[in-house]
Amino acid sequence: MPATLLEVEQGTCKLWITNYSQQPQLIPKGMNIGTLTNLEENTICSLNDVNPVKDIKNHQPRKRNTREKLRKLLDAELTSDEKEYLLRLLEDFGDIFDFNRASKNHGNTTVKHKINTGDSLPIKDRP
Numbered sequence: 363m364p365a366t367l368l369e370v371e372q373g374t375c376k377l378w379i380t381n382y383s384q385q386p387q388l389i390p391k392g393m394n395i396g397t398l399t400n401l402e403e404n405t406i407c408s409l410n411d412v413n414p415v416k417d418i419k420n421h422q423p424r425k426r427n428t429r430e431k432l433r434k435l436l437d438a439e440l441t442s443d444e445k446e447y448l449l450r451l452l453e454d455f456g457d458i459f460d461f462n463r464a465s466k467n468h469g470n471t472t473v474k475h476k477i478n479t480g481d482s483l484p485i486k487d488r489p
Contacts, residue, residue, distance in 0.1 A: 368398070374476075386483065395475070 368375040377396070381387050389395065436445050 370398070377475075389477070
């Protein structure tokens with residue numbers, strides 16, 4: 363299953379599962395279909411702000427010393443113009459990258475999930 367973000371409310375969250383095969387798939391009781399990891403507050407920016415232009419106007423570009431750190435992220439297949447454009451874009455919004463803080467080793471949180479399928483057909487899983 364690809365990484366996804368879910369909102370957990372009162373210990374419950376909704377997760378869409380898709381079966382890409384033609385055969386029905388059965389998810390046995392107790393089967394682990396994913397791992398939930400809690401994120402720190404302010405780790406994610408909301409994209410549904412009523413006035414996103416306000417946030418863009420208040421955005422402060424990062425210092426130029428980030429340039430060398432961002433340069434390491436650039437793909438070798440890009441042209442020099444593409445690299446420069448991407449570098450400027452990453453530089454302007456460099457505050458979303460955490461270069462100075464050591465990443466924390468977050469433990470996994472075990473959560474019990476209940477899938478309510480109602481009257482629907484069995485949930486299908488890709489092959």
